[in-house]
Amino acid sequence: MEIFLQLLISxxxxxxxxxxxxxxxxxxxxxxxxxxxxxxxxxxVASFIILGIIHLLGVGVLPAFIIALPIVxxxxxxxxxxxxxxxxxxxxxxxxxxxxxxxxxxLREGFRLIAGAFPLPFPKLVPDTVFNIGGALIxxxxxxxxxxxxxxxAALQWFLNRTFIGRCMEATAQNTDVARILGIxxxxxxxYTFMLNAVLVTVAGMLITPTYSAKFSxxxxxxxVAFMAAIVGGFNQVRGALIxxxxxxxxxxxxxxxxxxxxxxxxxxxxxxxxxxxKPEGLxxxxxxxxx
Amino acid sequence: MHDIILSTExxxxxxxxxxxxxxxxxxxxxxxLTTVIGPNGAGKSTFFKTLFGxxxxxxxxxxxxxxxxxxxxxxxxxGKGMAYVPQGRNIFxxxxxxxxxxxxxxxxxxxxxxxxxxxxxxxxxxxLKTRAKxxxxxxxxxxxxxxxIGRAMLLEPKLLLIDEPSIGLSPIMAQQAFDLLxxxxxxxxxxxxxxxxxxxxxxxxxxxxxxxxxxxxxDGTADSVLNHPEIGHLxxxxxxxxxxx
Numbered sequence: 001m002e003i004f005l006q007l008l009i010s011x012x013x014x015x016x017x018x019x020x021x022x023x024x025x026x027x028x029x030x031x032x033x034x035x036x037x038x039x040x041x042x043x044x045v046a047s048f049i050i051l052g053i054i055h056l057l058g059v060g061v062l063p064a065f066i067i068a069l070p071i072v073x074x075x076x077x078x079x080x081x082x083x084x085x086x087x088x089x090x091x092x093x094x095x096x097x098x099x100x101x102x103x104x105x106x107l108r109e110g111f112r113l114i115a116g117a118f119p120l121p122f123p124k125l126v127p128d129t130v131f132n133i134g135g136a137l138i139x140x141x142x143x144x145x146x147x148x149x150x151x152x153x154a155a156l157q158w159f160l161n162r163t164f165i166g167r168c169m170e171a172t173a174q175n176t177d178v179a180r181i182l183g184i185x186x187x188x189x190x191x192y193t194f195m196l197n198a199v200l201v202t203v204a205g206m207l208i209t210p211t212y213s214a215k216f217s218x219x220x221x222x223x224x225v226a227f228m229a230a231i232v233g234g235f236n237q238v239r240g241a242l243i244x245x246x247x248x249x250x251x252x253x254x255x256x257x258x259x260x261x262x263x264x265x266x267x268x269x270x271x272x273x274x275x276x277x278x279k280p281e282g283l284x285x286x287x288x289x290x291x292x
Numbered sequence: 293m294h295d296i297i298l299s300t301e302x303x304x305x306x307x308x309x310x311x312x313x314x315x316x317x318x319x320x321x322x323x324x325l326t327t328v329i330g331p332n333g334a335g336k337s338t339f340f341k342t343l344f345g346x347x348x349x350x351x352x353x354x355x356x357x358x359x360x361x362x363x364x365x366x367x368x369x370x371g372k373g374m375a376y377v378p379q380g381r382n383i384f385x386x387x388x389x390x391x392x393x394x395x396x397x398x399x400x401x402x403x404x405x406x407x408x409x410x411x412x413x414x415x416x417x418x419x420l421k422t423r424a425k426x427x428x429x430x431x432x433x434x435x436x437x438x439x440x441i442g443r444a445m446l447l448e449p450k451l452l453l454i455d456e457p458s459i460g461l462s463p464i465m466a467q468q469a470f471d472l473l474x475x476x477x478x479x480x481x482x483x484x485x486x487x488x489x490x491x492x493x494x495x496x497x498x499x500x501x502x503x504x505x506x507x508x509x510x511d512g513t514a515d516s517v518l519n520h521p522e523i524g525h526l527x528x529x530x531x532x533x534x535x536x537x
Contacts, residue, residue, distance in 0.1 A: 164403065167391055171384050178382045181344065182443070183367035183398040237386075286385075 002135030007253045013142040014211075015249020016149035019242045020204045021226035022233065023156065024197035026241040029230075030173035031193040034085050035097050038104035039201065040223020044216065045107055046072045046198075047205030048115060051122055051214050061123050065206045072202045077195035085194070104223065111216040119213035125206070145207045152203050153242060156196075160238065169193060221265065225252075228268040232275045234285020243284055247271075297322040297451055297482050298343070303352035303362075305342040312338040314506035315352070320451075320484055321499060325477045327514065329490040329523075330503035336486045337379060339503065340453045344376040345369055356451070370399040373450035379459065379486075382440045385429025389420055392428045392439055396446030406446070413442045434465030441472060451482045459488060470496055494518045 021039055028034045036042070049071055053064040084103065088096045125148065129140040160166040172179040172189040180186045204222075212218055225248060233244025248268050256264040281287045299319035306312040312335040320326050328336050341347045343354055349362040361369060366376070383392050393413060397406030414421035417438050423431060428439060437457055444452060454473070458466035466489075474496060477483050487493035494500050500517030502510040510523060517523055 161387075164394075167387060167394075168398075170387065171395060174384045174386065175382070177346070177378070178384070179395075180346065181366050181376050181378065181382075182395045183370045184395065185367070 003257070005134070006136040006138065007257055008250060009136065009138050009146070010142050011250035011253035012246060013145040013149075013249070014208070014253065015246035016146055016153070017204050017208045017245075018222075018225050018229045018249050019245025020149055020152060020200045020207075021222065022229035022241040022245040023153075023238055024200040025226055025230040026235055026238060027169075027173060027193050028197055029235055031169065031176070032081075032085065032089070032190045033093055034089060035093065035100065036197070037097060037100040037223065037227070038107060038219075039197075039226055040219030040221070041104040041107040042076050042198070042201040042219070043205045043208070043222055044111065044214075044219035045076065045205075046202040047122065047209040047214050047218065048111060050202070050206055051120060051209075054123065061125055061206060065202065069199060069202055073195045073198045075198075076201065077198035078191065081191060081194040104219065108216055108219065115214070115216060117216065119215040122209040122214045124210040141210065148207060149203065152200070156200075157238075165192070169196075225268050228272045231282060232268075232271050234282025236285050237282070240282050240284035244282070247283075295322045296320065297357060298484075299355045300343075301353040301355070303339075303342060303354065304350040305338060305347050306350070307338075307347070311350075312506050313342060316503070316507055317352075318501055318508045318511060320482065320501075322482050323477065323480050324498040325473060325483045325485065325496065326499040326501060327485045327487055327490070327493040327497040328501045328503060329487070329494070329517075330509070334503040335506040336503055337455055338506075340376060340378070340455055340484075340486065344374065344453060367399055370447055370449075373447075374453070375444040375447060375449035375451070376453040377440050377444050377455065377457065379455040381436065383428040383431075383436050386427060388425055389428050389431065389439060390424040393420065393443050393446065396443035399447065409446050409448075413446055416445070417442045432465075434461050434468065437461060437465070437469055438472075441469070445476070445481075449481065451484065452476065453484050455486045456488055457485070491518070
């Protein structure tokens with residue numbers, strides 16, 4: 001039971017990071033019709049930017065994160081949209097999908113050249129302490145991850161539902177044509193969504209990189225898992241992507257312990273196949289009506 | 293006779309390589325209810341989308357209240373007194389009724405004033421007031437249509453473009469939607485209506501416009517269109533048949 005609790009909590013902690021990236025994925029798809037297969041690499045790039053700031057300015061993780069935010073929002077939000085998405089989306093979704101796959105490879109290999117192939121240590125949010133909670137061993141870092149991502153998720157939900165700009169973004173995500181008819185500045189809302197996605201990957205990068213150390217290839221699996229979390233939960237609902245992230249985090253942890261670590265990367269794939277076969281709109285997704 | 297509020301001259305528009313509106317020239321009278329009919333693919337919905345700046349105008353003019361508005365975006369047109377309720381479902385299901393309604397006031401760029409106008413809409417549609425905090429997706433089909441129309445009326449537009457409001461509604465609900473349009477017309481709103489049930493729509497309309505292959509085929513008082521031998525045979529018979537299926 002203690003082990004189960006321990007696995008559950010650390011699974012939720014990891015899952016909450018997947019959830020952040022998955023929500024970004026889903027939001028980009030909903031508002032802009034863009035599928036970003038470089039999402040994992042975005043997280044990796046953000047983590048290197050944070051690391052660079054830590055080394056250059058000699059500050060801690062949190063201040064470095066705050067300084068990194070506007071830089072990442074500009075590069076992976078604004079520039080990404082203007083340079084890659086805007087021209088390519090006119091040619092259809094598929095061109096953009098291929099282009100983001102290419103961008104992912106470019107960023108991965110680019111950072112191998114810049115930062116080398118060896119993992120660089122990345123500081124944790126809090127010092128290493130392990131708490132014994134009813135026999136379950138929970139690290140302070142896991143708690144910090146969980147608290148941090150829950151704060152970000154709560155802030156995101158608050159922003160999307162309780163502020164007028166957030167609701168305009170939500171409306172754009174749910175039905176772009178109607179949003180336009182009502183006079184919502186759809187293009188600006190789409191730009192905001194790209195920036196919001198950049199914020200989410202930066203948080204994810206800060207939270208997950210201490211576990212794996214900063215490495216050029218960190219985004220590969222992470223991006224896939226985030227994508228699958230979004231599909232499993234429901235691509236067209238923020239809530240679905242969130243739950244998908246948590247679900248994969250927990251199941252992955254349980255699988256690694258109770259069955260085999262060798263199969264852990266297969267689990268999200270298995271889940272993906274089952275969901276696509278039996279509930280293609282995702283576990284919590286909304287069925288989409290398509291008119292022919 | 294009514295004055296002209298909107299007219300188009302040689303309007304050309306379409307999607308990608310396809311041209312749908314092929315030199316559409318017609319006019320719409322102020323404070324009247326005008327129904328646009330025509331066979332499928334005649335360009336009725338495309339005509340509305342083009343008027344409301346959702347599709348680029350390739351050639352021609354759109355004169356609204358004496359001004360050429362061709363090429364203007366929805367936001368500007370809302371400010372000039374035009375509103376558009378497209379076909380199908382146009383609400384945001386996961387947002388509340390109140391928050392859906394609030395979007396009607398985007399072009400005011402003034403939240404307190406929007407809230408004030410929302411109260412006026414609630415007076416006209418009390419059901420929306422009682423369901424204000426509910427998710428819009430939980431409303432019935434008829435209530436959702438009321439929400440869409442109420443949202444479009446928030447800015448008190450001079451011209452309302454409404455595409456197939458009765459589609460998917462029960463006969464009673466459809467009748468309520470028509471009654472509402474008549475009431476709006478009596479309050480001085482110009483209404484341009486596309487309706488699958490052409491016979492029924494013409495029966496309550498002041499004027500009728502017949503589109504065929506993206507061009508004006510016939511226009512006149514609703515009675516004259518309704519009683520035109522060729523039109524009756526071509527469209528109305530077909531329309532009635534379709535609606536009975």
